[in-house]
Amino acid sequence: MQHWLVKSEPEAYSWANLVKDGRTMWDGVRNYQARNNMQQMQPGDLVLFYHSVSEKAIVGIAKVDKPAYPDPTAAEDKGKWVVVDLIPFRDFKEPVTLEQIKKDERLQDIALLRQSRLSVMPLKPEEFDILLAMGN
DNA sequence: GCCAACGTTGGC
DNA sequence: GCCAACGTTGGC
Numbered sequence: 001m002q003h004w005l006v007k008s009e010p011e012a013y014s015w016a017n018l019v020k021d022g023r024t025m026w027d028g029v030r031n032y033q034a035r036n037n038m039q040q041m042q043p044g045d046l047v048l049f050y051h052s053v054s055e056k057a058i059v060g061i062a063k064v065d066k067p068a069y070p071d072p073t074a075a076e077d078k079g080k081w082v083v084v085d086l087i088p089f090r091d092f093k094e095p096v097t098l099e100q101i102k103k104d105e106r107l108q109d110i111a112l113l114r115q116s117r118l119s120v121m122p123l124k125p126e127e128f129d130i131l132l133a134m135g136n
Numbered sequence: 137g138c139c140a141a142c143g144t145t146g147g148c
Numbered sequence: 149g150c151c152a153a154c155g156t157t158g159g160c
Contacts, residue, residue, distance in 0.1 A: 009158085031143080053158055098159080117142060117157050138160085145154080 003128035005048040015060045027083045034120035057095035062086040092135035
């Protein structure tokens, strides 16, 4: 099983929205690196849910429920972009802030810090475990 | 609100 | 194929 982190501006689509919806199609990704990551996702993979811009914190854990399939919202270039289906798995008891992540020397290599614009990124199992422990 | 980083587009 | 211009993301 692989581990991931996705970013969303809470004003656009928040963790609370996902909890309420029970499932969402993670659409609209238009970046090749992010897409390539989504294509690697398998059902059951756990995905940390990060609120960017206004909150800058990881707030919950989602689970991949359906592997990559063509993005129906891609008007042009049909078949070029993909989505996955995500379902909420559980809340973080405490949000893990970007500030906390920056302070932890074990987390200096994660793409969230090194590549601030990437919206879908892999996490090493140990990084995932560290973040999980910080949020609970 | 500003700006750095980065990706894309289009003229040459 | 290069690079300037432009648009977007996201931290500060």
